[in-house]
Amino acid sequence: MSESAPSSSNPLLNLFSSYAEYIGNRKILLVDDEQGVRKSLSLYLARCGFKVDEAENGLQAKDFLSSEDYFLVITDITMPEMDGLDLLKYIKTLDREMDVVMITGHMNIEFAIDAIKKGAFDYLKKPFMLEDVSTTITRILEKQTLKMKSLELERLKERQTVENRQLTEFMTALANVIDAKSTFTMQHSERVSEYSVRIATELALPEKEINLIALGARLHDVGKIATPDYILNKDGPLTKEEYDIIKEHPWRGAELIKPITSLQNIVDIVRHHHENNDGTGYPDGLEGDHIPFHARIVKIADYYDAVTSTRPYRKPMSQEQAAELLRDEAEKKRVEGEFVNALLTQMDLLAPV
Numbered sequence: 001m002s003e004s005a006p007s008s009s010n011p012l013l014n015l016f017s018s019y020a021e022y023i024g025n026r027k028i029l030l031v032d033d034e035q036g037v038r039k040s041l042s043l044y045l046a047r048c049g050f051k052v053d054e055a056e057n058g059l060q061a062k063d064f065l066s067s068e069d070y071f072l073v074i075t076d077i078t079m080p081e082m083d084g085l086d087l088l089k090y091i092k093t094l095d096r097e098m099d100v101v102m103i104t105g106h107m108n109i110e111f112a113i114d115a116i117k118k119g120a121f122d123y124l125k126k127p128f129m130l131e132d133v134s135t136t137i138t139r140i141l142e143k144q145t146l147k148m149k150s151l152e153l154e155r156l157k158e159r160q161t162v163e164n165r166q167l168t169e170f171m172t173a174l175a176n177v178i179d180a181k182s183t184f185t186m187q188h189s190e191r192v193s194e195y196s197v198r199i200a201t202e203l204a205l206p207e208k209e210i211n212l213i214a215l216g217a218r219l220h221d222v223g224k225i226a227t228p229d230y231i232l233n234k235d236g237p238l239t240k241e242e243y244d245i246i247k248e249h250p251w252r253g254a255e256l257i258k259p260i261t262s263l264q265n266i267v268d269i270v271r272h273h274h275e276n277n278d279g280t281g282y283p284d285g286l287e288g289d290h291i292p293f294h295a296r297i298v299k300i301a302d303y304y305d306a307v308t309s310t311r312p313y314r315k316p317m318s319q320e321q322a323a324e325l326l327r328d329e330a331e332k333k334r335v336e337g338e339f340v341n342a343l344l345t346q347m348d349l350l351a352p353v
């Protein structure tokens with residue numbers, strides 16, 4: 001076996017340290033019946049920053065494996081008692097993920113190739129240079145680091161999914177609380193969500209989009225958390241000042257949910273559900289197609305529920321009166337006629353031809 005001693009300028013010294021952040025285990029099990037091979041390889045690996053245990057054959061290796069964790073086993077193929085192929089088989093039943101590198105003589109290449117088919121990472125052919133060992137271990141460390149990083153990413157995504165779900169549940173609970181602040185708006189958001197889904201269904205939108213609209217409608221008035229109760233419950237028409245405060249709720253709601261990743265796609269619904277097609281709405285006075293598509297749908301649903309619900313200062317309209325009003329609004333181009341028709345079709349309120 002030809003070996004080169006590591007020099008102090010060897011850039012691979014402390015090889016492990018650059019991967020240590022992701023791979024905590026720095027132990028290698030070295031299995032070879034030739035003491036000379038073990039000693040020189042072990043010395044080199046130790047100088048690269050690894051901790052090394054040495055075994056003379058497969059049986060001894062099994063003993064080490066029963067009490068220690070290794071990120072890598074380097075094993076000779078031909079050994080007395082228990083050879084490298086049997087050891088590989090044993091390791092793979094113990095831990096399929098543990099990396100194994102075979103050491104083989106010139107005559108046993110076919111065994112080494114067979115070992116790779118059975119799960120070995122690679123083989124080193126005697127005589128090998130110590131740099132070959134470093135190259136192989138570097139590849140293993142890169143592979144294991146990549147795996148640890150992707151696992152970490154996976155865990156992070158799972159955690160974010162759970163957090164986002166919890167935040168969405170919290171915001172929905174908050175929407176319920178806001179509706180309950182006034183007896184006149186009890187379950188308003190739930191009904192707006194239901195009407196919005198009906199419109200979206202009639203428009204044959206994809207299920208994913210319908211779910212998005214349902215959630216947006218559920219939270220469309222979440223900004224009313226900042227509206228004083230006395231305004232929400234006022235028994236009579238609002239003053240201009242009070243109406244100005246009410247008009248803040250779309251942008252306040254949008255600002256509230258903007259930082260929540262899972263609610264990014266409904267920010268537009270919350271902000272623009274009071275815009276009118278003719279530009280007379282709020283908060284931005286957008287016109288026609290400049291108003292986000294989903295917001296225009298929720299607007300119709302919100303409008304319909306508002307006029308068919310009791311308010312402190314007026315009685316609710318009948319479904320037919322509400323349908324008439326919506327048709328009139330569509331004719332004046334203040335709301336989307338197609339969406340009005342979609343809702344009225346779903347509600348079986350289309351005017352007889």
Ligand SMILES: [Fe+2]
Nearest residue numbers: 220221273274
């Ligand atoms: Fe609103």
